[in-house]
Amino acid sequence: MLGLDSVILSRMLTSLTLGFHIIFATIGVGVPVMVSIAEFIGIKKKDPHYTLLARRWTRGFTITVAVGVVTGTAIGLQLSLLWPSFMQIAGNVISLPLFMETFAFFFEAIFLGAYLYTWDRFKNPLFHWLLSIPVIIGSTMSAFFITTVNAFMNTPQGFQLEGRTITAIKPLEAMFNPATPTKVFHVISSSYLTSAAVLATITAIIILAKKGSVYHKKALKLTVISTFIFAVVTAFAGDLSAKFLADHQPEKLAAGEWHFETEKGADLIVFGTLNENNEVEHALRIPNALSFLAHEDFNAEVTGLDETPKDEQPPLWIHYMFDLMVSIGFYLIGMALLYLVFWKVKRWNEHNRLLLIGLALTGPLAMLAIEFGWIFAEVGRQPWILRGYMKVAEGATTSSHVDLMFLLFIAVYAVLAIGCISVLRKMFKNNPAELELEHRYPQVAAAGEEDE
Amino acid sequence: MGFEYIGITVLWIFLYGYLIVASIDFGAGFFAFYAKVTKNDHIINQLISRYLSPVWEVTNVFFVFFFVGLVGFFPDMAYYFGQSLLIPGSIAIVLLAIRGSFYAFENYGSKENPLYIFLYGATGLLIPASLSTALTISEGGYIEETGNGVQLLYGELLTSPYSWSVVFLAIVSVLYISSMFLTYYAHRAGDEPALNLVRKYALFWSSPTIIASLTTFIALSQQNPAHYQRAIELWWVFGISVAFFMIAVLLVYRGKYYGWSFIAVMFQFFFAFFGYGVSHLPYLLHPQVTLSSGVTNDTMGAALVIVFIAGLLLLIPSLVLLMRMFLFDADYVKGKK
Numbered sequence: 001m002l003g004l005d006s007v008i009l010s011r012m013l014t015s016l017t018l019g020f021h022i023i024f025a026t027i028g029v030g031v032p033v034m035v036s037i038a039e040f041i042g043i044k045k046k047d048p049h050y051t052l053l054a055r056r057w058t059r060g061f062t063i064t065v066a067v068g069v070v071t072g073t074a075i076g077l078q079l080s081l082l083w084p085s086f087m088q089i090a091g092n093v094i095s096l097p098l099f100m101e102t103f104a105f106f107f108e109a110i111f112l113g114a115y116l117y118t119w120d121r122f123k124n125p126l127f128h129w130l131l132s133i134p135v136i137i138g139s140t141m142s143a144f145f146i147t148t149v150n151a152f153m154n155t156p157q158g159f160q161l162e163g164r165t166i167t168a169i170k171p172l173e174a175m176f177n178p179a180t181p182t183k184v185f186h187v188i189s190s191s192y193l194t195s196a197a198v199l200a201t202i203t204a205i206i207i208l209a210k211k212g213s214v215y216h217k218k219a220l221k222l223t224v225i226s227t228f229i230f231a232v233v234t235a236f237a238g239d240l241s242a243k244f245l246a247d248h249q250p251e252k253l254a255a256g257e258w259h260f261e262t263e264k265g266a267d268l269i270v271f272g273t274l275n276e277n278n279e280v281e282h283a284l285r286i287p288n289a290l291s292f293l294a295h296e297d298f299n300a301e302v303t304g305l306d307e308t309p310k311d312e313q314p315p316l317w318i319h320y321m322f323d324l325m326v327s328i329g330f331y332l333i334g335m336a337l338l339y340l341v342f343w344k345v346k347r348w349n350e351h352n353r354l355l356l357i358g359l360a361l362t363g364p365l366a367m368l369a370i371e372f373g374w375i376f377a378e379v380g381r382q383p384w385i386l387r388g389y390m391k392v393a394e395g396a397t398t399s400s401h402v403d404l405m406f407l408l409f410i411a412v413y414a415v416l417a418i419g420c421i422s423v424l425r426k427m428f429k430n431n432p433a434e435l436e437l438e439h440r441y442p443q444v445a446a447a448g449e450e451d452e
Numbered sequence: 453m454g455f456e457y458i459g460i461t462v463l464w465i466f467l468y469g470y471l472i473v474a475s476i477d478f479g480a481g482f483f484a485f486y487a488k489v490t491k492n493d494h495i496i497n498q499l500i501s502r503y504l505s506p507v508w509e510v511t512n513v514f515f516v517f518f519f520v521g522l523v524g525f526f527p528d529m530a531y532y533f534g535q536s537l538l539i540p541g542s543i544a545i546v547l548l549a550i551r552g553s554f555y556a557f558e559n560y561g562s563k564e565n566p567l568y569i570f571l572y573g574a575t576g577l578l579i580p581a582s583l584s585t586a587l588t589i590s591e592g593g594y595i596e597e598t599g600n601g602v603q604l605l606y607g608e609l610l611t612s613p614y615s616w617s618v619v620f621l622a623i624v625s626v627l628y629i630s631s632m633f634l635t636y637y638a639h640r641a642g643d644e645p646a647l648n649l650v651r652k653y654a655l656f657w658s659s660p661t662i663i664a665s666l667t668t669f670i671a672l673s674q675q676n677p678a679h680y681q682r683a684i685e686l687w688w689v690f691g692i693s694v695a696f697f698m699i700a701v702l703l704v705y706r707g708k709y710y711g712w713s714f715i716a717v718m719f720q721f722f723f724a725f726f727g728y729g730v731s732h733l734p735y736l737l738h739p740q741v742t743l744s745s746g747v748t749n750d751t752m753g754a755a756l757v758i759v760f761i762a763g764l765l766l767l768i769p770s771l772v773l774l775m776r777m778f779l780f781d782a783d784y785v786k787g788k789k
Contacts, residue, residue: 062556063556063557065509066552066555066556067553069512069552070512070549073515073552074545074548076516077519077544078545080523080530080533080541081534081542082534082538084531084535085531087527087530087531087534088527088531089527091524091526091527092527092748093752095523095524095527095748095752096524096752096755096756096759098523099521099756099759099763100759100763102517102520103766103767105513105516106510106513106763106767107766107767107770109509109510109513110767110771110773111770112509113507113774113778114774114777117778118777134770167749169749169752170751172755397534397538398602399535401538405538405539405542409546412546412550416549416553419557420553
């Protein structure tokens with residue numbers, strides 16, 4: 001119907017599902033951490049503002065979790081439906097982390113239900129807070145396990161393949177492959193970062209729209225400080241990832257950096273465009289920086305794309321994805337730092353309009369960076385589905401109905417997105433924080449107004 | 453005992469677990485919708501949502517667990533089922549997606565949206581029907597393998613008496629299991645009006661359940677005679693199942709021991725399901741995949757079993773905690789917490 005073969009269509013449908021799922025998966029990994037921090041501060045400082053913050057975040061979180069769960073189920077099944085030959089091979093080698101991921105998910109599901117429905121059930125509020133710990137462990141561990149699977153696809157090891165027969169399987173070696181440490185670190189830190197930034201955005205927008213109360217200012221401080229910390233950690237993780245690429249997947253780094261020929265003292269190319277002869281134009285060249293980035297030595301040799309056979313080279317447009325991801329990362333660090341400086345310098349107002357607008361942009365940008373980063377990582381290992389072992393085309397289904405399913409899932413995700421947004425809007429619009437504060441903690445609400 | 457037997461037993465237990473918890477969930481969705489139409493919703497909706505809200509995600513995980521485990525222990529199944537089930541599988545995903553998210557939208561977000569309740573009720577019956585397709589095609593005769601890969605024969609599937617009897621059985625047993633559970637839960641909550649209503653549902657759905665079981669048996673003898681023969685050899689297992697069915701219905705009919713009655717329902721399905729499963733062997737998918745041909749390599753099998761045991765040590769206490777909080781905590785069930 002769309003006139004494309006099932007390999008392209010399977011790739012399109014997988015990208016669609018994953019692209020949609022990671023929005024909710026990222027929130028699912030990071031928001032429990034923020035909720036737990038807020039609730040803990042609330043208990044320690046005996047400040048109901050933070051407790052209310054945790055409560056309201058959790059309430060919105062339930063909606064995004066629901067979409068995350070169902071799209072996660074979708075991708076879980078689609079792996080076998082769209083890539084049956086790949087799963088037949090991979091099922092032998094990586095079922096261990098896949099299996100463990102469902103355990104982690106199970107664990108999280110059990111305690112999330114318990115957390116949601118026991119807010120006022122314990123005399124000691126710390127008991128309720130304790131329930132948030134297994135939720136964090138569950139969601140972070142499931143990110144960990146599923147990322148090891150993706151890492152395996154980038155640097156497969158721990159098995160031997162003869163035709164379609166697999167022998168000499170070493171499950172742990174497959175799981176802890178060279179890509180695992182940096183990938184897991186980068187995925188988890190960027191999920192925490194993005195969630196903190198998304199929550200900062202919501203707060204900044206509310207303060208912009210109606211000045212905001214003490215509650216909102218506390219929320220902004222908490223979320224921006226978290227953004228700053230997680231952004232620095234993520235930048236560090238990203239640097240480790242680049243070094244990993246230089247050692248183990250040089251073709252991905254070379255395509256991402258437009259580094260065509262192996263050389264010592266390689267320049268870093270920032271931004272720019274390619275003309276039809278694949279020459280770089282309009283770019284910012286930082287001398288020897290790529291060598292330093294890759295090997296911590298300004299004169300180190302960096303492998304170029306010329307060492308990869310033509311039919312095994314990733315597309316060159318991933319350079320834009322890489323640059324966008326990194327630029328956004330620096331923007332997040334910069335904005336958060338600016339807020340912190342304004343807050344520390346007493347004479348400056350950390351709630352000035354321009355600063356708030358800048359902070360309001362952090363959440364959506366961080367989410368975009370997640371998407372760009374994943375596109376870079378995934379397209380960067382094309383044409384392989386199992387780097388060095390199986391090409392994407394050999395793994396795809398031969399079914400002739402993928403086009404119909406692609407259209408069907410576009411419709412489904414559109415409905416889910418609309419439903420999610422409208423329910424979230426309704427949930428918070430009819431019940432602003434001030435109202436809920438007054439309802440739950442009347443004394444605090446009264447005292448808060450006097451402060452201002 | 454080889455890893456393949458441990459693997460299939462583990463998977464079958466989880467599928468059984470899913471059968472019970474998902475039936476409660478799917479049936480409850482339909483009853484919530486039916487009660488709305490017949491204007492009885494004020495009686496049972498509170499009851500349903502108090503039980504379901506904390507556990508709906510757990511229900512979903514049982515399913516994920518089953519298919520991830522299946523691919524893990526038997527990677528060949530990923531190939532054959534994956535190639536042939538694109539359309540039914542995608543339909544099941546869509547229904548699950550609509551159901552899961554709209555359940556959350558309705559319960560945590562906007563209350564009382566009639567569209568949500570309709571979708572929730574309708575998908576409750578369509579999901580069991582679409583998922584049962586996977587069990588149907590495992591009997592053989594519905595897929596063919598050619599040079600171009602594996603194809604599902606839709607004509608065969610849609611005109612076969614066996615596939616329709618499985619669909620019918622799936623739907624009525626969902627309603628039966630769910631209403632039996634709700635009867636027990638209403639009784640625990642001390643909610644007389646709800647109890648009277650769901651008890652009627654339970655008694656009503658018991659007879660189609662047993663009739664559908666018999667017709668499925670007969671249709672199986674046409675579809676896969678060898679499997680039917682093996683099932684007949686296990687006649688006593690199915691006999692025990694029928695006995696538990698009679699105990700369950702009798703207890704509900706006499707209005708006593710609702711807890712025991714639901715346990716009898718669980719045993720009824722346990723024996724029927726394991727009788728079916730054991731007689732299905734040695735084929736997982738007739739005739740392409742058998743238990744020993746499809747199994748993963750030994751090292752991975754051992755690793756999976758170890759992880760499985762470790763996982764159970766983590767899950768069982770957590771599940772017990774969840775049940776004590778939401779299923780057996782009398783105050784919570786009665787709506788006081």
